[in-house]
Structure formats: C-alpha cells, structure tokens
Amino acid sequence: GAGVSQSPSNKVTEKGKDVELRCDPISGHTALYWYRQSLGQGLEFLIYFQGNSAPDKSGLPSDRFSAERTGGSVSTLTIQRTQQEDSAVYLCASSRETQETQYFGPGTRLLVL
Amino acid sequence: GESVGLHLPTLSVQEGDNSIINCAYSNSASDYFIWYKQESGKGPQFIIDIRSNMDKRQGQRVTVLLNKTVKHLSLQIAATQPGDSAVYFCAETNDYKLSFGAGTTVTVRA
Numbered sequence: 001g002a003g004v005s006q007s008p009s010n011k012v013t014e015k016g017k018d019v020e021l022r023c024d025p026i027s028g029h030t031a032l033y034w035y036r037q038s039l040g041q042g043l044e045f046l047i048y049f050q051g052n053s054a055p056d057k058s059g060l061p062s063d064r065f066s067a068e069r070t071g072g073s074v075s076t077l078t079i080q081r082t083q084q085e086d087s088a089v090y091l092c093a094s095s096r097e098t099q100e101t102q103y104f105g106p107g108t109r110l111l112v113l
Numbered sequence: 114g115e116s117v118g119l120h121l122p123t124l125s126v127q128e129g130d131n132s133i134i135n136c137a138y139s140n141s142a143s144d145y146f147i148w149y150k151q152e153s154g155k156g157p158q159f160i161i162d163i164r165s166n167m168d169k170r171q172g173q174r175v176t177v178l179l180n181k182t183v184k185h186l187s188l189q190i191a192a193t194q195p196g197d198s199a200v201y202f203c204a205e206t207n208d209y210k211l212s213f214g215a216g217t218t219v220t221v222r223a
Contacts, residue, residue: 004156006215033209042214043211043213045210048210056210059210099209106155106156
C-alpha cells in the first residue's frame with residue numbers, strides 16, 4: 001500500500017518568507033507526527049496529532065512554527081518568517097494508533113537562504 | 114562481568130559478514146524500542162521493534178537484543194549486503210514521542 005508522502009520534496013526559500021510543508025499519512029492512521037532532522041544532529045520531535053487535535057506541541061521551536069491537521073488525514077506544517085537556522089529535513093510519520101509503530105515519509109528538505 | 118557494546122558512529126563491514134550495531138538509551142521508563150534504517154536522501158525506514166517485556170526478537174536477517182539492566186539495545190544483521198549500507202538509528206519511547214540515538218553509518222565493503 002501507499003506509504004507516507006510529503007511535499008514538496010525540496011524547498012528553497014529566502015529568509016523572512018513563509019513556507020508550508022504537507023504530509024499525507026498512511027490511510028487509516030489516526031496518529032501523525034512531525035520531526036526535524038538537522039545536519040549533524042539527530043531527529044527531534046516537533047508535534048503530534050491524534051485525529052485533528054494536537055495534544056503535544058512541546059517540540060515546536062518557536063511561535064513561528066505551527067501545524068494543523070484536517071479531516072483526520074492531511075497535515076500542514078507552516079513556518080513563518082523563516083530563518084537560516086530553520087534549514088533542515090522535516091519528516092512526517094504516521095501510526096495506526098498512538099504508541100504503535102511510526103512509519104516515516106521521505107521528508108522535505110528545506111533550505112533558507 | 115557483562116560488557117556493554119560501545120556505540121560507534123561508523124561501522125565498516127565486509128560483505129557477507131555479520132554486523133552488530135549498538136545503542137545505549139537514556140530513559141529507564143522507555144518500553145518500546147525501534148531500529149530504523151536511513152539511506153541518503155530518504156526518510157527513516159522501519160526495520161524491527163521490540164517491547165520491554167522481551168529481550169530478543171528476530172526478523173528476516175535481523176535480530177534486536179534488549180538489555181534493560183544496562184539500557185542497551187543492539188541490532189544484528191546477518192550476511193551483510195551492499196544494500197545494507199545506510200545510517201541506522203535506534204529510537205526509544207514510553208508514549209508517542211520517539212527519542213533517537215545519534216546514528217551509526219554502516220558501510221559495506223565488497
């Protein structure tokens with residue numbers, strides 16, 4: 001079956017611009033997660049959705065970062081007024097239920113110039 | 114005494130040999146552990162998982178060992194193949210938030 005998909009696969013933007021990253025989870029998966037992978041660092045948790053609600057936003061680095069999920073499916077991660085330190089790979093994962101195996105998408109590689 | 118495998122950031126292995134990748138985890142409350150494989154330009158790919166009520170689990174060519182006493186996890190790959198070249202991450206959780214290790218880059222020599 002289809003896995004987690006993300007778009008765009010690559011995004012180059014200028015400092016100060018807003019960007020939107022999209023995630024399509026595996027069909028039927030109720031839980032969705034965003035992580036960030038910076039060069040030379042491991043993956044860090046950003047936010048978790050159960051259905052359309054986000055009970056844990058603790059990993060979002062600043063108030064420039066926000067995310068939403070609609071219809072219990074697609075999620076969008078928005079970064080406002082991008083900074084160079086936002087450059088990273090943004091990974092989305094989904095699981096059938098919370099605390100089950102998380103399956104990752106291919107990621108969006110964001111470069112802020 | 115029991116030895117704990119050292120985590121190495123890189124591992125070079127001859128094709129056909131067995132590989133052992135080690136990971137020390139930090140949270141004694143973690144009850145679910147996963148190994149992921151990440152190839153260049155791709156997202157992490159699930160390999161195998163284990164829950165804290167087990168100490169060993171086998172898959173196809175892979176075995177995960179869990180030692181809760183010393184908070185150590187290992188991944189064994191049998192008969193390593195060129196396609197096994199990648200970065201391998203261990204992850205731990207006791208809820209939904211995965212905490213990842215630093216990763217080990219495995220290079221398979223022909």
